[in-house]
Amino acid sequence: MDTTEKIAKLKKEREEIIESASKRVPEDTYIDKEVKKISSIYHTIITDIKEETKDVKTFTLSADKNSSTPNLAPFKAGQYITIHLNIDSSPVTRAYSLSSSPSLANKDIYKITIKRVENGLVSNYMLDNMKVGDPLDVSKPAGEFGYSMIKDEENVIAIAGGSGITPFMSLAYAILEEIYNCNLTVFYSVRTYDDIIFKKEIEEINKKKKNVKFVITLTREEKEGFLHGHLTKEMLEPYVKEFNTVLMCGPKDLYRSMNEILNEFNIPRKSVHYENFFVEYEPAEKLEYKLKVVMKDKVEEITCKNDETLLVAMERAGIPAPSLCRVGECGYCRSILLDGKVKMIGASLKKAEAENDYIHPCVSFPDSDIVLKLDI
Numbered sequence: 001m002d003t004t005e006k007i008a009k010l011k012k013e014r015e016e017i018i019e020s021a022s023k024r025v026p027e028d029t030y031i032d033k034e035v036k037k038i039s040s041i042y043h044t045i046i047t048d049i050k051e052e053t054k055d056v057k058t059f060t061l062s063a064d065k066n067s068s069t070p071n072l073a074p075f076k077a078g079q080y081i082t083i084h085l086n087i088d089s090s091p092v093t094r095a096y097s098l099s100s101s102p103s104l105a106n107k108d109i110y111k112i113t114i115k116r117v118e119n120g121l122v123s124n125y126m127l128d129n130m131k132v133g134d135p136l137d138v139s140k141p142a143g144e145f146g147y148s149m150i151k152d153e154e155n156v157i158a159i160a161g162g163s164g165i166t167p168f169m170s171l172a173y174a175i176l177e178e179i180y181n182c183n184l185t186v187f188y189s190v191r192t193y194d195d196i197i198f199k200k201e202i203e204e205i206n207k208k209k210k211n212v213k214f215v216i217t218l219t220r221e222e223k224e225g226f227l228h229g230h231l232t233k234e235m236l237e238p239y240v241k242e243f244n245t246v247l248m249c250g251p252k253d254l255y256r257s258m259n260e261i262l263n264e265f266n267i268p269r270k271s272v273h274y275e276n277f278f279v280e281y282e283p284a285e286k287l288e289y290k291l292k293v294v295m296k297d298k299v300e301e302i303t304c305k306n307d308e309t310l311l312v313a314m315e316r317a318g319i320p321a322p323s324l325c326r327v328g329e330c331g332y333c334r335s336i337l338l339d340g341k342v343k344m345i346g347a348s349l350k351k352a353e354a355e356n357d358y359i360h361p362c363v364s365f366p367d368s369d370i371v372l373k374l375d376i
């Protein structure tokens with residue numbers, strides 16, 4: 001057999017392996033019941049849009065009483081919902097923390113607060129295109145971030161950067177409404193006075209002088225009544241007690257600098273909880289790979305950059321890949337890696353998932369050409 005024949009034989013064998021693997025049907029045992037539950041869709045209508053700052057808006061979503069979901073599910077402060085949109089005929093999803101009081105869900109209302117981001121497809125679409133009266137489908141609230149009366153300490157220090165303030169507004173309302181019994185100090189780091197989201201609400205809460213307090217630091221402006229500069233150990237010191245729970249939501253740089261400060265206070269790791277809405281990976285060299293997507297009745301081949309997740313590449317190509325949390329947490333996007341190598345960032349697989357070649361495309365960056373089987 002000459003080299004060309006050998007290559008052709010190997011190619012044929014590889015295709016046969018991929019073909020047979022693509023017919024594998026995942027067993028029911030691997031489909032987590034929780035995943036099924038959080039994938040339920042609620043039909044809502046945008047009933048109010050409030051401009052918080054020049055690039056942030058709060059959307060009030062009310063259950064569509066004429067739909068099959070006239071009531072919304074309850075939620076815990078800190079949870080998120082995933083919105084489902086069709087942009088340029090491509091189905092896309094994004095997760096946003098709920099910024100309203102959990103008690104509003106009893107009135108079938110959710111609020112989400114969205115900030116404009118550079119090249120942010122969904123956030124910018126929401127800000128520029130969605131109007132009062134528009135329908136919006138959302139998933140059931142999900143996520144583990146927030147305060148637990150059973151596990152957490154009564155002295156809660158929240159650290160928010162920019163739009164990371166949203167889950168803490170929900171938590172502040174929950175504490176003021178006595179859903180939780182704890183003290184909350186929110187350190188809110190923001191560039192300038194004009195960038196403060198929920199300015200009026202924060203003022204009103206601080207005036208109450210109850211067990212919730214907001215401390216705002218402006219990193220790029222000096223103004224009376226506000227701290228100035230990045231958060232420091234000295235700023236936190238008066239509020240740190242013997243036992244604390246720390247909640248953080250904001251950009252990764254903030255997490256890095258705050259972790260150094262928290263170490264100085266000897267706050268144990270298990271008492272620090274992070275909200276994570278982003279997955280980043282900086283490859284040493286930027287490359288482009290082929291991504292073959294095997295679906296139930298068709299196969300599509302697209303390109304995928306090694307600094308973007310497989311999920312983003314599929315969405316860019318208009319493939320309706322399933323997703324909810326987008327950070328490797330919920331398991332809803334899991335798909336079978338038939339061929340190739342990926343780097344999965346910040347998420348781990350359950351034993352059964354790993355044994356069956358599952359990956360989470362929302363946190364997987366290609367490290368070779370890829371063949372992926374989607375259950376759609």
Ligand code: FES
Nearest residue numbers: 324326331333362
């Ligand atoms: S969308 Fe939740 S794990 Fe991927």
